[in-house]
């Protein structure tokens with residue numbers, strides 16, 4: 001008889017964002033006259049930049065003529081896009097070659113698929129609070145998961161020690177949900193540790209573009225020895241507004257070898273089996289992000305989101321509430337007042353000021369008592385939400 005994957009029953013009831021969505025809609029159904037400001041889910045609000053739109057239009061036209069038409073694209077990505085991304089890495093001071101770059105349809109897809117490189121019998125370490133996909137994909141694969149707690153004492157940036165042991169280590173920096181980011185020195189320690197114990201770091205760089213502090217690395221490959229222990233997963237979703245357009249990239253270095261097997265070659269082989277490539281049109285649009293014009297335009301949008309983040313941090317500074325993030329990250333991670341749990345604070349905010357954020361509980365045990373705001377909303381809504389929050393907390 002067919003056996004389903006019973007590990008689906010070990011996943012939490014409902015995915016975090018679905019719960020928020022449902023609760024918000026329930027509130028709106030009961031209070032149709034209220035204006036709810038959604039400052040939770042991390043979807044972008046600004047449209048694609050002009051350089052990308054133009055490139056997409058041109059690519060659509062290419063598909064209309066036999067001479068410029070493209071059918072299947074190479075599984076690992078079009079050479080023009082791999083070259084453009086390699087140039088971007090060079091500009092960050094990271095040595096990454098074109099054939100170490102694999103174009104994907106987004107970080108989420110690759111975070112799941114990349115696990116096919118590893119045997120089920122590996123221990124995974126997740127620094128929590130964490131983006132829920134790290135845990136869920138490994139539950140489904142049946143791997144042993146250990147949790148390393150990030151907390152206020154370690155600035156939400158825990159470091160490895162003698163008690164830390166794992167085969168696969170997730171590091172997300174700047175972090176979702178906490179907004180905390182490792183500096184070069186700290187990340188180097190993780191790299192040295194991984195090389196010492198033979199672990200592989202899955203480095204999630206989805207928010208690298210928000211880094212403004214020069215002591216923080218944008219890519220793990222800026223640092224020594226990362227080419228022997230790390231895979232980097234990145235995305236244009238938040239950097240260039242591609243959440244609905246879909247494009248990401250993963251770097252698997254040539255020097256990454258475990259158990260005598262070369263992970264770059266394994267990933268090439270995986271791509272040949274698992275994908276028929278990413279649409280020519282989208283890859284053309286993505287390549288425009290890495291032109292001088294594209295970079296200029298996307299960074300203007302990032303500045304808007306950063307101003308949004310500053311509206312929140314100013315409000316929290318004014319009322320003296322503890323938080324981290326918001327500077328090198330689009331996320332602000334605040335401590336809930338009066339010992340409230342994240343879900344209690346969620347209900348309090350939606351009922352009192354109609355502002356929606358995300359309870360820290362949804363990102364793991366040690367997210368309890370914290371709350372995440374996202375800076376991806378419109379400037380008008382964000383300013384209003386920050387004002388409402390400030391007034392509410394001032395009354396406390």
Ligand code: PLP
Nearest residue numbers: 106107108131176206235237248
């Ligand atoms: N990694 C992190 C840390 C994220 O927050 C997200 C999306 O919110 C992703 C990966 C997924 O990005 P994508 O839209 O490229 O699938």
